[in-house]
Every structure is written in structure tokens, then in C-alpha cells.
Amino acid sequence: MGSFIYALTRFTQSVRHDDDFVDRLNYRYTAVILVVFALLVSGKQYVGAPIHCWCPAKFTDAHVNFANSLCWVKNTYYVPVGEMLPLEDEPRRKKELGYYQWVPIVLLAQAVLFYIPCIVWRMLNDKSGINVNTIVQTVTDIHHLNPDIRDKTIQYLVRHMDRCFDSQREYRAGCCVKFRQNLATKCCLVCGRRYGNYLVSLYLLIKVFYFANAVGQLFLLNSFIGTNYTLYGLEVVRDLINGTDWTESARFPRVTLCDFKIREFGLNIHRYTLQCVLPINLFNEKIYIFLWFWLLFIAAASAISTFHWIVTLCAGNKIMYVKKHLKLMMRYDKATEKKVVPKFTNTYLKQDGIFVLRLLGKNANEVIVSEIVAGLWDYYKQHRRGHIDQDLGTEQLTL
Secondary structure (H helix, E strand, O other), X not given: OHHHHHHXXXXXXXXXXXXXXXXXXHHHHHHHHHHHHHHHHHHHHHOOOOOEXXXXXXXXXXXXXXXXXXXXXXXXXXXXXXXXXXXXXXXHHHOEEOOHHHHHHHXXXXXXXXXXXXXXXXXXXXXXXXXXXXXXXXXXXXXXXOHHHHHHXXXXXXXXXXXXXXXXXXOOOOHHHHHHHHHHHHOOOOOOHHHOOHHHHHHXXXXXXXXXXXXXXXHHHXXXXXXXXXXXXXXXXXXXXXXXXXXXXXXXXXXXXXXXXXXXXXXXXXXXXXXXXXXXXXXXXXXXXXHHHHHHHHHHHHHHHHHHHHHHOOHHHHHHHHHHHHHHOOOOOHHHHOOHHHXXXXXXXXXXXXXXXXXXXXXXXXXXXXXXXXXXXXXXXXXXXXXXXXXXXXXXXXX
16 A cells, blocks of 8 residues: 555646646546546445445344345345335336446546546647647756756757747748748648648647546536536535535435345345345445536646637747736837737747746746746847748748
8 A cells, every 4th residue: 555655645646847837737636536536435335334235134144144145146126215115016127326436447547548638738739749748847947957067958948949930941932831831820720740730739739638528527426426416516605505414415325225136045036125225335326426516627728728729829929928028028019029029929939939948937937937938039139030921932932
């Protein structure tokens, strides 16, 4: 157990830096919570006694153990104390609770579902030619360096990012290329490395996956538990406000019924209906109440985060963002460079460049981002501006 806790601690500490905090809420913290819940429930099932059935006095210990095991495997059903017990088998089968044996497996499956978007993001983001994690990790560790090495590291990052941006440039000319570039600059209708929005498009798609996963799991749990789980949390809040006992739930009943038949002496079949206690549902109820509110919180956080990234990466905000950092480093002269900044932003940095800078700001600090923007600005004016202007002129002549 100690080694498992140590492994979990190492897992939570080994944070990558190619995403934001809401992403880590999804694939890291939520996955760990679900795994811990799965271990708690499975420990109760396989170490403790998950079910206790009230057997007739004539039952021996062997009979009692058999009845408990059979009722656990066979499923039990729930009939409120105030209702008559159905005489037919079919109404009883409709009231069966078939979920509690599978709770640990379902919780582990939920954890895997929360981690899948992260795996997809890490597999595909390197294909852009920009190693986002390495860049952000380098900037995050830059505080521990002495000033000389720190300045050289920033210069190295500037050159590295410049090579990445240059590898994404579209060297072909023509009206179709120009039209697609404009579409890629204004929105993400045209996506790809050559349009400088591959990372942005992929990241926003992953954000949508996180949101859809959280919402989808609410409905999947509704199907798994077999009741209207999508409104479960609201019903608990209503019961708390009204002062009623919210722990007496038909979704996670403590006391259930079990039917089974025993063959004795040839064809003599005896049918028994036992009343059983499910202590495991005490854990399941608390776990799924927490998960209802947690999934709702994760869905809301993912939706807000997705909307925030869409707004911050739109054309107007991109230029304002670059201007802010250039002004902070005293690199911006409105009289002479007002028209250069949009060109620097849209044709050099592009959407992916702004996205990487935004991630740097979220995982490191804005001062270092300002230094990198200033370094890219200086390098652009000295080495890249003429080449990019020449390419734009060639496109205009082609048009």
C-alpha cells in the first residue's frame, strides 16, 4: 500500500507543461480520484463482506455462506418497505440492481476515458514541428539559472522557435494559397502545419473532447446505475433543503431482497426469498454523489476554458497580446511600427506561435514571455521580415 501511495505521489508530481490547469484537472486529478475510489470499493468487496443476508434459522454456516455468495453474484432487487412484494418473477427482475459488482471496473474505465484525450494530445502535438513541452519546461526551469546562462537560454529558445515557425511557412504562391491563409488567420476553418494553426486546432479539439467526456459520463452512469442519475445531485440538494433523509435512496439501497432456489433430494425444489444488507452501497452512494458534482464541475470548467482559449486566440486579441509584451520591453514605437506588428503576428508567429506564448504565460510567468517576444521581434526585423515581405509581394504579383 505504501508503494502504491508513493507511485501516486510521483504520478501527480510529474507534471508536463504542454497544457493548462483545467486539462490537468481532467486527465490527472480526476483520473487519480477515480482510481482511489475503485481501490476503496474493491477493497471492501474482496477484503470485507460486501453482503449479509438474513437466513432462516435452519441454515448452517455453509448454507449462509452459500446464500451470501449466490445473492451477491445473482443480483438483488429493491422493494420499498411500504410496498407489497410482487408475486410474479418478472416484476422482481425489473427491480434488480445489477451494478454494484461492477463499480470498481466502471470507475477504472472512467479514469481511462479521462486520460485518453491527454494521450491523443501528446501523440499528435509533436507533429506540428514545435515541441511544446520542451519549450515550456525550459522556460519553467529558467529561474534556477544564473543570469548569463539564462540570457543564452532565452536566445536559444528564440532561435529554436524561429526555426519551428520557418518550417511551418507556406512557400507556394497563388490565389488559393492566399485565400486559405486568410481563412486560417481569421478562423480555424482551414487547418494544418503550413497555415500555422495545427496546434491551436488540435488543442481546441482536445478541449471539446474533455467537455464531451465529462457530460457523456453523466449519461453513461445514468445507463449503468439504471435510474435517472443525471438529476441525482439536484435531488440530494432538494432533500437537504427540505430536511428529508437523502440517504434513503432507491438508487443505492442498503436493504434489498434476493430470490433463489435450492434442489434437495432429487426433484424437490425449495424457493427462498431473503432480505440482504449491502454495506457496499454506503460507499457507492457517497462516491457517486461526489462524482455527480465533480463531473458537473469538470464539464463547466472545460466549457469555460474552451471559450476562454477561443477568445484569447482570435485575431484582435493576438495583436493586442503581442503589443502588450513589446511595450513592456520598450520595443514598440506606434508611429513607425503600427503596421509591422500585425504582419509580425499573422505571418510570422501565426496562431501556433501565439498559442505557445500563451502556454508559456500560464505555466511560467509573463515577464519571461515578454523577453521571448522581444527576442523574436528583434530576430524577425533583422532576419525574417525581408524574406516574408518578399514572399507576400510574390503572392500579390501572382494574384
